Amino acid sequence: MLFSSKKPHYEHLRKKWTAKHRSLQEKFFDKHSDVGRQIALGSLGSLMLLTTPNATALPGHNLVADSGQITRVKDNNAVLAEDLKDKVPTDMRSLSITEEQDIGTILTESFGFNVSAELQGKRLNRSYGLIGGEQHLYRYPGDNLIKHADNASDWAMYGSSGIAPGLGAWGYFTSSEAQMTSKDIMREKYYIAVQTFLAPGFSERTAEYRDFFKYRKMLLINPKTGQAVVTDIADAGPSEFTGKHLGGSPEVMHAIGLAQGPRKGAVLYFFIDDPNDTIPLGPIKVPEREA
């Protein structure tokens, strides 16, 4: 795809950095051809593709920018989507208890850990709803949008969502940048906002429910594609008048294939029973099933 742009500042950088890239690549393959002899050059090239962040956007002669969208997963997650097809309603409505149990069973068997719409006697107002895109959240005092990016491509993909003016439901994730752990980073990266205030029993036992919901892990599934992500509850919302039932961080929306266009779609969201905190946050693939 050929780019044309009327922005001289952009063209200047594109040409300069493309030339730099060509020169770095040539130097790399010249210097390390000894390894290239043992591993087919194609493999080494593939390795560079595999290990370059956002590999699909590896620059070539006519650079194609990464659209930032995770494409439909062509593996067991697609099989999951098929399994869910007859279980998930075609219209946007709450699931019945039977539907929740059937879907919970499918998800538990697919992923190998307990997944359910109700956990420890508590549930949300619904488990199937419309998700909308949320902004990043401040993780500590002095945090900013740029600091959320691990690399330049992160900024390009997720930076445009912006950062919420207020804090999440639980406040800052940590007290300072120095004390921020990888757990704090992942909690913000893969957070969802759910309507905690509409959960049955919430207003009667607010403190108890607050403790239950705080960073509670939930499995989020795009039933049309099977794309799945382990998320945590880090905010409350959206308001009922929006017509949406939950919100996802920019990374969550990307993981379930809803980061482009209207940034909205139907998702399943079920609790994960993970008392020992062993299930990592982030995109998750359905493992191979044992015969």
Next chain:
Amino acid sequence: MAFYTKYVVVESLVSELHEMDLSESERAHLSALIDSNLHHQIMDEILSSLSVDDKKLFIKLMEKDPESERLMEFLNGKVDNIEGRIQKVADELVSEMEKDVKEAKKIK
């Protein structure tokens, strides 16, 4: 996330780019170039510090899991101050690209 990500600081460079008038695709394009250039520079620094046999072993480890922390453990066992060296080449390239951005901003 690449195994060397924590040694690479692009904040100042991304801040400069953030102020530029760029479309989504232009932003993605330039970001891909930044990350790929850094990746090549860092990989060159790493492989240049290893013997041929260690290079092959390292590449095999990378093929298994390019994000594994074991990669840094392996390198720390083979190369003195590899973390500092990665940081140095990354910082130099980031500074270079930051200058390019400042130069580009002056173009009308």
